[in-house]
Amino acid sequence: MTALLRVESLTVAYGPVTAVRALDLAVGDGEIVALLGANGAGKTSTLRALSGLVRPVGGRIRFAGEDVTGLPPDALVGRGIVHVPEGRQVFGPLSVLENLELGGFTQRKDRAFLRETLAFVFELFPRLKERLHQPAGTLSGGEQQMLAIARGLMSRPRLLLLDEPSMGLAPIVVQDIFRTLRAINGRGTAILIVEQNAKAALALAHRAVVLELGEKVLEGPSEALASDPRVVDAYLAQA
Numbered sequence: 200m201t202a203l204l205r206v207e208s209l210t211v212a213y214g215p216v217t218a219v220r221a222l223d224l225a226v227g228d229g230e231i232v233a234l235l236g237a238n239g240a241g242k243t244s245t246l247r248a249l250s251g252l253v254r255p256v257g258g259r260i261r262f263a264g265e266d267v268t269g270l271p272p273d274a275l276v277g278r279g280i281v282h283v284p285e286g287r288q289v290f291g292p293l294s295v296l297e298n299l300e301l302g303g304f305t306q307r308k309d310r311a312f313l314r315e316t317l318a319f320v321f322e323l324f325p326r327l328k329e330r331l332h333q334p335a336g337t338l339s340g341g342e343q344q345m346l347a348i349a350r351g352l353m354s355r356p357r358l359l360l361l362d363e364p365s366m367g368l369a370p371i372v373v374q375d376i377f378r379t380l381r382a383i384n385g386r387g388t389a390i391l392i393v394e395q396n397a398k399a400a401l402a403l404a405h406r407a408v409v410l411e412l413g414e415k416v417l418e419g420p421s422e423a424l425a426s427d428p429r430v431v432d433a434y435l436a437q438a
């Protein structure tokens with residue numbers, strides 16, 4: 200498998216607190232990888248390092264054959280890495296369309312690109328097209344999550360980093376969003392997804408990595424992990 204993303208010995212620390220320790224991780228071109236683990240395991244910190252929001256204190260990040268370690272977020276977006284953070288941080292007073300246009304800011308001058316990308320996004324999220332001029336803050340929680348993902352797609356990323364897209368949403372909405380994530384992946388975007396809902400994440404992902412206290416403790420194809428007693432006991436038993 201050619202790795203689109205290859206992370207070697209990534210270490211992330213906040214002062215004296217080491218959040219991620221010597222993590223090796225790869226995401227193949229067109230692959231979906233789930234990052235699982237309890238609260239505080241270092242999942243969000245991993246995504247923040249990959250999108251340039253925190254500077255790793257150690258290790259190397261290679262993307263599409265290039266060393267991108269320590270690059271700032273805008274440079275990483277330009278190379279095709281987009282982070283959709285937890286908590287669907289849409290701009291509430293702005294309309295759906297304005298939020299989407301902000302996501303496409305890197306190609307803002309190219310109107311044709313923007314139009315094409317909007318059409319692509321509306322095909323994936325028809326509900327957003329119906330609410331184009333509605334303030335984002337008045338959308339339902341599920342629609343705001345869809346908008347957050349759609350905004351991320353506006354720069355046509357090669358790798359989408361998703362943090363807890365199911366957070367606080369009803370099961371039927373989660374199903375809808377996960378179906379759309381599969382469709383996004385089907386159109387060629389690789390996905391690294393952090394999820395508390397391990398069952399849904401393992402059903403979606405090709406492979407999964409389990410973190411505990413900042414370190415990788417398990418890794419493998421999703422089907423194998425979904426029946427691994429260590430994963431079942433810790434993450435699936437009560438689901």
Ligand code: ATP
Binds near residue numbers: 237
């Ligand atoms: P959660 O699901 O709760 O978000 P997580 O697996 O994403 O957990 P992180 O948020 O990456 O874990 O946190 C890993 C560790 O780093 C935790 O011990 C956390 O307290 C610590 N941490 C995270 N952000 C900061 C920060 N800005 N300053 C100091 N410590 C932090």
